Amino acid sequence: MDFMDSLLSAIDPGLPPHLPGIGRYDYRGASGVVRHQTLVGGPALEIEEREPGASIPFRRATTFRTTILQTTGPQAQTTAQQNVDIVINGSGYLYGIDLFVTGTTSSNVGTVTFLEDAPWSMLASVVLKDVNGELVNLTGFELRLANLYGTWRRNLETGSADGEVYSITTGTSATAGSFNMHLFVPVGINRRTLLGILGNQDRAQSYQLRSDIAASTGVYSAAAPPTNLPNVTIERVYENYAVPAPTNAAGAQQQQFPDDFGVIHYLTRSVNPSAPAGGSTVNHYLSRIGNTIRLLILVLRANASRATAEANLPSRISFLLGDTPIFTETVDYRRMLMFDRYGFDAPDGVLVYDFMTDMIGHAGDELGSDYLFTNGLVNAQFQVTYPSGFGSTNNSLVVITDDLQIPPDVDIYA
Numbered sequence: 001m002d003f004m005d006s007l008l009s010a011i012d013p014g015l016p017p018h019l020p021g022i023g024r025y026d027y028r029g030a031s032g033v034v035r036h037q038t039l040v041g042g043p044a045l046e047i048e049e050r051e052p053g054a055s056i057p058f059r060r061a062t063t064f065r066t067t068i069l070q071t072t073g074p075q076a077q078t079t080a081q082q083n084v085d086i087v088i089n090g091s092g093y094l095y096g097i098d099l100f101v102t103g104t105t106s107s108n109v110g111t112v113t114f115l116e117d118a119p120w121s122m123l124a125s126v127v128l129k130d131v132n133g134e135l136v137n138l139t140g141f142e143l144r145l146a147n148l149y150g151t152w153r154r155n156l157e158t159g160s161a162d163g164e165v166y167s168i169t170t171g172t173s174a175t176a177g178s179f180n181m182h183l184f185v186p187v188g189i190n191r192r193t194l195l196g197i198l199g200n201q202d203r204a205q206s207y208q209l210r211s212d213i214a215a216s217t218g219v220y221s222a223a224a225p226p227t228n229l230p231n232v233t234i235e236r237v238y239e240n241y242a243v244p245a246p247t248n249a250a251g252a253q254q255q256q257f258p259d260d261f262g263v264i265h266y267l268t269r270s271v272n273p274s275a276p277a278g279g280s281t282v283n284h285y286l287s288r289i290g291n292t293i294r295l296l297i298l299v300l301r302a303n304a305s306r307a308t309a310e311a312n313l314p315s316r317i318s319f320l321l322g323d324t325p326i327f328t329e330t331v332d333y334r335r336m337l338m339f340d341r342y343g344f345d346a347p348d349g350v351l352v353y354d355f356m357t358d359m360i361g362h363a364g365d366e367l368g369s370d371y372l373f374t375n376g377l378v379n380a381q382f383q384v385t386y387p388s389g390f391g392s393t394n395n396s397l398v399v400i401t402d403d404l405q406i407p408p409d410v411d412i413y414a
Helices: 003-011 140-149 306-310 331-342
Strands: 036-038 044-046 064-068 072-076 085-088 093-104 123-130 133-138 179-186 207-213 231-241 264-271 281-285 292-301 316-321 324-329 350-354 380-385 396-405
Touching: 093 123, 093 207, 123 140, 123 179, 133 140, 140 179, 140 264, 140 292, 140 350, 140 396, 207 231, 292 306, 324 331, 331 350
Parallel strands: 133 264
Antiparallel strands: 036 044, 064 231, 072 231, 085 207, 093 179, 093 231, 123 133, 123 207, 264 396, 281 380, 292 350, 292 396, 316 324, 316 380
């Protein structure tokens, strides 16, 4: 590639190689129409003008934007849950909402200990909904798992020394019990395809976000809470993509609706009705099938503790779609896959089954080739063999499901 080719590539990576013997850069694009452009101090270049009917793709025509939504607090945490609802007034296409949650204590004189799901458990529930139903419904800790394993967060925030990213104060200091954390409420599945983003231009049908503050007993050890419970503040940043103008500055038509518009993305939880039991094999049927599954996260607790479950993890797990076994494996194998695909160790009691690793081996680098289409499926289940040490008191299995509702007339592979 000569100097002119390099210069042209910098201007428009879609330009073909320069043809030898042609003094002016003449070519025909996909639409078959020649275009011209003149470089400063250089020869005239021909730049393609699109034919009527052709348009610039939405992903290239749109612009990513952020705006600050309503901040709530500071409000004192109590021993009872507090419901916090806001209406998401915005524009463009909704991609997601970042929540920055801070808890600030003062004049503490005791030793403070957080529970194992804290500080994310400060949000007892995060619910995003429209007039048709709930799109996201998770606890704060479950949303944190979805952020990590759905790859909206690529790094463990606990490794950051920046208090604007994450901080937690334990022990006996005057501010023990304080914390800062981010949680992301996703709508679109990733920034490459923007699959799942939703229009937010209709003021008659607004989205609502509920982020409930938990009781103190869901955040701090009952034996070691802060002397004064924290004041909690929730800041919200609205992430969206602009609706492109019908034409750009050069007069070229632009696509105004995203590809595959109408696909709806859900993040939900369910407590499996069949509780884990030590020394037995339990069939855990999935309560949510019918959509296209991207990700399943299992959260195991024994005696109400993920740490206790971690010490007594299952010896064998099978996953079946109907009567067809998809995989049968050990937890050791699954944890190795998780580390290889995500690059960090799993929290206690957490097992992840992702169906979005189909490009280069990293979860989230997805083309959708591995999605599970469960429309018309009678049942799906995990068959789990638990060791006797798992126990049988106050055990639970929560299944977090990340799935897509794809309209019959939409082909996500087109």
